[in-house]
Amino acid sequence: xxxxxxxxxxxxxxxxxxxxxxxxxxxxxxxxxxxxxxxxxxxxxxxxxxxxxxxxxxxxxxxxxxxxxxxxxxxxxxxxxxxxxxxxxxxxxxxxxxxxxxxxxxxxxxxxxxxxxxxxxxxxxxxxxxxxxxxxxxxxxxxxxxxxxxxxxxxxxxxxxxxxxxxxxxxxxxxxxxxxxxxxxxxxxxxxxxxxxxxxxxxxxxxxxxxxxxxxxxxxxxxxxxxxxxxxxxxxxxxxxxxxxxxxxxxxxxxxxxxxxxxxxxxxxxxxxxxxxxxxxxxxxxxxxxxxxxxxxxxxxxxxxx
Amino acid sequence: xxxxxxxxxxxxxxxxxxxxxxxxxxxxxxxxxxxxxxxxxxxxxxxxxxxxxxxxxxxxxxxxxxxxxxxxxxxxxxxxxxxxxxxxxxxxxxxxxxxxxxxxxxxxxxxxxxxxxxxxxxxxxxxxxxxxxxxxxxxxxxxxxxxxxxxxxxxxxxxxxxxxxxxxxxxxxxxxxxxxxxxxxxxxxxxxxxxxxxxxxxxxxxxxxxxxxxxx
Numbered sequence: 227x228x229x230x231x232x233x234x235x236x237x238x239x240x241x242x243x244x245x246x247x248x249x250x251x252x253x254x255x256x257x258x259x260x261x262x263x264x265x266x267x268x269x270x271x272x273x274x275x276x277x278x279x280x281x282x283x284x285x286x287x288x289x290x291x292x293x294x295x296x297x298x299x300x301x302x303x304x305x306x307x308x309x310x311x312x313x314x315x316x317x318x319x320x321x322x323x324x325x326x327x328x329x330x331x332x333x334x335x336x337x338x339x340x341x342x343x344x345x346x347x348x349x350x351x352x353x354x355x356x357x358x359x360x361x362x363x364x365x366x367x368x369x370x371x372x373x374x375x376x377x378x379x380x381x382x383x384x385x386x387x388x389x390x391x392x393x394x395x396x397x398x399x400x401x402x403x404x405x406x407x408x409x410x411x412x413x414x415x416x417x418x419x420x421x422x423x424x425x426x427x428x429x430x431x432x433x434x435x436x437x438x439x440x441x442x443x444x445x446x447x448x449x450x451x452x453x454x455x456x457x458x459x460x461x462x463x464x465x466x467x468x469x470x471x472x473x474x475x476x477x478x479x480x481x482x483x484x485x486x487x488x489x490x491x492x493x494x495x496x497x498x499x500x501x502x503x504x505x506x507x508x509x510x511x512x513x514x515x516x517x518x519x520x521x522x523x524x525x526x527x528x529x530x531x532x
Numbered sequence: 533x534x535x536x537x538x539x540x541x542x543x544x545x546x547x548x549x550x551x552x553x554x555x556x557x558x559x560x561x562x563x564x565x566x567x568x569x570x571x572x573x574x575x576x577x578x579x580x581x582x583x584x585x586x587x588x589x590x591x592x593x594x595x596x597x598x599x600x601x602x603x604x605x606x607x608x609x610x611x612x613x614x615x616x617x618x619x620x621x622x623x624x625x626x627x628x629x630x631x632x633x634x635x636x637x638x639x640x641x642x643x644x645x646x647x648x649x650x651x652x653x654x655x656x657x658x659x660x661x662x663x664x665x666x667x668x669x670x671x672x673x674x675x676x677x678x679x680x681x682x683x684x685x686x687x688x689x690x691x692x693x694x695x696x697x698x699x700x701x702x703x704x705x706x707x708x709x710x711x712x713x714x715x716x717x718x719x720x721x722x723x724x725x726x727x728x729x730x731x732x733x734x735x736x737x738x739x740x741x742x743x744x745x746x747x748x
Contacts, residue, residue, distance in 0.1 A: 239573035360585030363671035498704035515724030
């Protein structure tokens, strides 16, 4: 690969190892989203639209600042607004920038049947290669976060790329550039964890005892992480999964079932072949024909008589 | 057998039944190849037969629907002849005699033997399952809860596996019992063939007092 930062370490529907000699020894990348600093300005959404040349349809107001209403093929990141009344009776406006989490163990990639339609770079970014996408939507079934969207226009799957094109040449993702409060930061995963630890310590000193980092181990950790005031209740943040993992059904479907099924099909075919080799065909011989004719003569139906 | 032109052969499958069977067979081959292409990376190359990955994804559900429709028609034709009787269970218990060509030890067989009937019901269950589980996976037209889609995906794969294996058995059995492929291609069998493999059916169609069956 010409760009070391785009070395592919995992590729969908591929059963042999990818080139993995060159590792990300300087550390994988991560985006940290500090929900406690977010003011919901949506500059990140605009930056995403601008950098990626995306213009979603203008939707309708559904009684929330959240706009558009949902992620789509042309909305790769979305501020989700939740009005939460805490036990003290105070209103908390919880705003979470939603989008691809760039799982270390990506369910989309596991589910994808098209070789190379989904790749994972050595820096941790999970990227869709739309030219290889066949539009089956298996990535949607595989994702534990409900992120990929199939375009109605071209039937391809789209999601946040973590600005892999920018990161490849040493730049930050577009959303990071646009954030006015420093709620979005980008760096190596290790740096981001350290930065988060400082933030969490500060939050705890301000009375947010349950502040914490969201880096769910069920999917091997993620390359997009959240600092949450209520890390004990991630679901408060517009239904963020408390313990995401690749669904057991998806693991069944895409795991051992695949090679075992092929083996079973091959075994069935081989059984037929060896039955032929050992037992041979079941053939009618002359004695059967004679017996049949004798029986026919004795019991002819009237209309068949010559 | 008034519509059989050759004096010394018996009509086993009429032209409509043969046509229907081969429509199912062609649809099955296409559905299986396109489905296997999406099932295992090692078989993704099969998508080239259909014009590439996206075309495979587009065509597979329509081929599958067509297969279910023509199979429905075929099963309506052969349903009555595939009801399991006690002799069929006895036949299945003696499967070792059947696979070792010791047919003389088996109970007399009607139009279909126990194995054929059992296979028929396996096909009915598989096709119904594939039909039902296919819709949630058909993202172009259906958007259903992701849990249901995941469950359907697993069941669709399992149903397809059982179906493919069952059809491999069916194809081999057709080759193994000489004369069966000809019967399904051209419609006729020799009296000896009917006498040996389906003696009760032989008596039924050749003896004046017996009524003819629906799938003649």
